[in-house]
Amino acid sequence: KDVPKPVADAFSNDPERHPALLVRNSKPFNAETPPSLLTDHFYTPNELFFVRNHLPVPDIKTENHRLTVETIKGKTVDLSVEELKKKYKSYTIGSVIQCAGNRRADMNQYKKVQGLMWEGTAISNAEWTGVRLRDLLADAGIDVFDDKIKHVHFEGADVDPTGTPYGASIPIEKARGDEVIVAYHMNGVDIPRDHGAPLRVIVPGNVGARQVKWLRKIIVSEKESDSHWQQKDYRAFSPAVNIGDELKWNTVPSIQEYPVQCAICSPAPNTKVDRGDETVDISGYAWSGGGRGIIRIEVSVDGGETWNSVEMEQEEKQDQEHMYAWTLFKAEVKIPPGVKEFNIIAKAVDRAYNTQPETASGIWNVRGLIHNAWHRVPIIVKD
Amino acid sequence: KDVPKPVADAFSNDPERHPALLVRNSKPFNAETPPSLLTDHFYTPNELFFVRNHLPVPDIKTENHRLTVETIKGKTVDLSVEELKKKYKSYTIGSVIQCAGNRRADMNQYKKVQGLMWEGTAISNAEWTGVRLRDLLADAGIDVFDDKIKHVHFEGADVDPTGTPYGASIPIEKARGDEVIVAYHMNGVDIPRDHGAPLRVIVPGNVGARQVKWLRKIIVSEKESDSHWQQKDYRAFSPAVNIGDELKWNTVPSIQEYPVQCAICSPAPNTKVDRGDETVDISGYAWSGGGRGIIRIEVSVDGGETWNSVEMEQEEKQDQEHMYAWTLFKAEVKIPPGVKEFNIIAKAVDRAYNTQPETASGIWNVRGLIHNAWHRVPIIVKD
Ligand SMILES: [Mo]
Numbered sequence: 001k002d003v004p005k006p007v008a009d010a011f012s013n014d015p016e017r018h019p020a021l022l023v024r025n026s027k028p029f030n031a032e033t034p035p036s037l038l039t040d041h042f043y044t045p046n047e048l049f050f051v052r053n054h055l056p057v058p059d060i061k062t063e064n065h066r067l068t069v070e071t072i073k074g075k076t077v078d079l080s081v082e083e084l085k086k087k088y089k090s091y092t093i094g095s096v097i098q099c100a101g102n103r104r105a106d107m108n109q110y111k112k113v114q115g116l117m118w119e120g121t122a123i124s125n126a127e128w129t130g131v132r133l134r135d136l137l138a139d140a141g142i143d144v145f146d147d148k149i150k151h152v153h154f155e156g157a158d159v160d161p162t163g164t165p166y167g168a169s170i171p172i173e174k175a176r177g178d179e180v181i182v183a184y185h186m187n188g189v190d191i192p193r194d195h196g197a198p199l200r201v202i203v204p205g206n207v208g209a210r211q212v213k214w215l216r217k218i219i220v221s222e223k224e225s226d227s228h229w230q231q232k233d234y235r236a237f238s239p240a241v242n243i244g245d246e247l248k249w250n251t252v253p254s255i256q257e258y259p260v261q262c263a264i265c266s267p268a269p270n271t272k273v274d275r276g277d278e279t280v281d282i283s284g285y286a287w288s289g290g291g292r293g294i295i296r297i298e299v300s301v302d303g304g305e306t307w308n309s310v311e312m313e314q315e316e317k318q319d320q321e322h323m324y325a326w327t328l329f330k331a332e333v334k335i336p337p338g339v340k341e342f343n344i345i346a347k348a349v350d351r352a353y354n355t356q357p358e359t360a361s362g363i364w365n366v367r368g369l370i371h372n373a374w375h376r377v378p379i380i381v382k383d
Numbered sequence: 384k385d386v387p388k389p390v391a392d393a394f395s396n397d398p399e400r401h402p403a404l405l406v407r408n409s410k411p412f413n414a415e416t417p418p419s420l421l422t423d424h425f426y427t428p429n430e431l432f433f434v435r436n437h438l439p440v441p442d443i444k445t446e447n448h449r450l451t452v453e454t455i456k457g458k459t460v461d462l463s464v465e466e467l468k469k470k471y472k473s474y475t476i477g478s479v480i481q482c483a484g485n486r487r488a489d490m491n492q493y494k495k496v497q498g499l500m501w502e503g504t505a506i507s508n509a510e511w512t513g514v515r516l517r518d519l520l521a522d523a524g525i526d527v528f529d530d531k532i533k534h535v536h537f538e539g540a541d542v543d544p545t546g547t548p549y550g551a552s553i554p555i556e557k558a559r560g561d562e563v564i565v566a567y568h569m570n571g572v573d574i575p576r577d578h579g580a581p582l583r584v585i586v587p588g589n590v591g592a593r594q595v596k597w598l599r600k601i602i603v604s605e606k607e608s609d610s611h612w613q614q615k616d617y618r619a620f621s622p623a624v625n626i627g628d629e630l631k632w633n634t635v636p637s638i639q640e641y642p643v644q645c646a647i648c649s650p651a652p653n654t655k656v657d658r659g660d661e662t663v664d665i666s667g668y669a670w671s672g673g674g675r676g677i678i679r680i681e682v683s684v685d686g687g688e689t690w691n692s693v694e695m696e697q698e699e700k701q702d703q704e705h706m707y708a709w710t711l712f713k714a715e716v717k718i719p720p721g722v723k724e725f726n727i728i729a730k731a732v733d734r735a736y737n738t739q740p741e742t743a744s745g746i747w748n749v750r751g752l753i754h755n756a757w758h759r760v761p762i763i764v765k766d
């Protein structure tokens with residue numbers, strides 16, 4: 001890691017958090033939603049939304065915050081949060097944020113990887129309200145169809161000890177889409193500090209790392225962001241690259257759209273069930289990047305030889321070509337006869353008929369990113 | 384099948400074909416490119432381009448052909464091919480056409496499926512020249528951002544015995560894209576009869592079945608095409624639906640964008656190699672839908688435990704976010720020590736980090752569509 005680490009003190013002004021969050025790292029704060037609670041709500045309550053911070057949490061007085069937009073020539077728009085809300089039309093969109101490291105611990109079981117050991121709930125779903133990025137760019141005199149513009153950069157108010165802010169960028173084709181907003185509300189209330197107060201860019205369908213929190217600067221550019229998190233993190237290498245090998249970051253593209261993902265949240269692994277119950281109740285989530293809706297979720301209790309489709313809960317305002325919210329599922333699966341233990345497996349199919357690999361064997365990567373193999377939950381049967 | 388079958392005579396006027404094509408059905412004509420020839424050319428020569436016909440081949444005199452565009456209100460544009468060429472700007476794009484049934488024979492080996500037994504070369508790549516569909520629609524007074532327009536329908540001049548033409552539709556978001564063209568040239572010459580002379584709509588990134596040949600009618604609509612091929616074919620069911628089960632076609636969406644695909648073309652399965660040679664030369668292709676470029680192709684000779692990235696040949700004019708042409712690969716793989724036979728496995732990763740499933744176990748479907756599991760070629764080692 002070539003980002004200077006903030007001293008522990010720098011985190012002393014971090015906000016209070018809900019005690020139910022499963023803390024994976026305290027400084028910077030990184031925590032998952034408890035899996036047993038995640039599927040209780042189609043929109044994850046703000047206080048249970050997973051938290052992925054790279055740096056200390058900025059403490060911004062909303063009335064003092066400014067958002068600037070810079071063009072290639074340097075001309076800027078400079079707005080307060082109040083002006084932003086007044087000046088532009090507001091849009092609300094249900095959209096998932098998922099950490100690129102979600103399910104890393106599961107990939108680590110296949111073969112050791114490096115990074116924060118996220119289990120399977122570094123993902124949450126919220127309804128975001130804000131203004132279209134495209135409207136802001138237009139107001140700054142930017143032609144979003146200008147061939148010279150390739151990327152839109154975002155800078156947060158969170159800084160490392162050298163004063164370098166968190167940053168990321170997205171391709172201009174994505175930036176000008178209907179769905180990309182600069183949000184000020186999360187589930188109907190002001191965005192909480194841990195989630196980017198007062199402004200966060202929401203890039204539906206893309207990985208969390210590009211959805212910059214504490215947003216204070218938007219810059220259109222001919223090239224991708226130079227930030228550490230764009231150039232030397234959040235890129236998934238080939239399984240041929242092992243721990244200790246030189247990491248040639250520029251040989252792999254930055255993660256933007258996420259592939260199709262699915263996980264069971266309940267029951268927990270190694271839950272004991274009574275054979276006499278005959279069935280086990282399960283619940284979980286599925287989601288895919290690029291607005292590709294989930295068209296099917298299937299469950300197997302015989303290692304993938306036979307499958308059953310399960311009932312899905314989806315957002316009614318979104319269609320299969322523009323599905324940025326997640327899909328929740330609940331099902332009753334039959335306990336197979338004559339076994340002392342078995343795996344419940346779940347997997348999903350997205351609108352482009354993309355599917356998930358069976359195991360980590362083809363997707364293992366040294367940093368343990370975007371693990372989306374079939375999710376297996378071992379169950380113990382008591383007679 | 385509820386499409387009336389043309390009598391054999393209706394095919395007597397079909398064109399001559401190259402004798403090297405591997406014929407899977409003669410009436411209607413369906414044939415693959417020989418795998419040993421497919422990777423010799425980045426752009427597949429027209430006479431070797433795979434052929435997938437549903438009906439007899441129309442015999443159209445170009446000077447008599449008319450293309451019409453119909454709006455919701457019925458207003459039309461009506462053009463000759465000559466007028467179309469003169470009136471609109473021309474664009475050239477490298478783009479793959481792949482049959483949804485490509486690699487069906489391979490899926491059939493996992494478990495019996497229904498359909499034409501395509502091996503792995505019902506796919507080819509060409510450079511297409513034509514006019515933007517969007518320009519044609521604009522000229523017909525159609526606002527491609529009109530909320531009422533959901534689909535653009537295409538009708539071919541090929542008809543079944545009742546006079547019903549082949550038809551398909553694509554979502555308006557796709558139809559208004561830069562990449563969608565009404566083509567009159569294939570690899571720099573007039574499109575041959577088998578490939579849609581004189582006009583074919585090219586929908587880069589989508590399945591072949593929507594890229595209607597012998598195009599004579601474009602219709603904007605509030606709904607998807609009612610055609611047999613849109614509604615009762617080219618939809619992939621769950622593995623839970625078996626042969627003999629009722630097919631509830633409206634429970635699964637029509638295939639549009641293709642998922643990531645990869646196959647080895649050479650050597651052929653069960654090729655005998657000498658251990659003394661130490662290596663085997665392989666070649667193949669990879670491609671993904673939606674313009675998602677191939678970012679990596681990997682090969683394994685130990686069942687997927689270890690992988691090597693291979694060198695890729697790609698079109699220089701296309702970037703990873705807009706890659707509609709395919710990726711070819713060539714590699715020298717090491718013969719593993721001490722084995723009498725082994726599998727060469729190849730798989731690809733696309734720009735959204737989508738990957739392929741290891742086997743057909745999770746994607747098997749009764750019609751054997753879009754099989755994209757890891758491609759395995761068994762090799763026999765002689766000492
Ligand atoms: Mo992340």
Ligand SMILES: [Mo]
Pocket residue numbers: 435481482483484591592
């Ligand atoms: Mo096809």
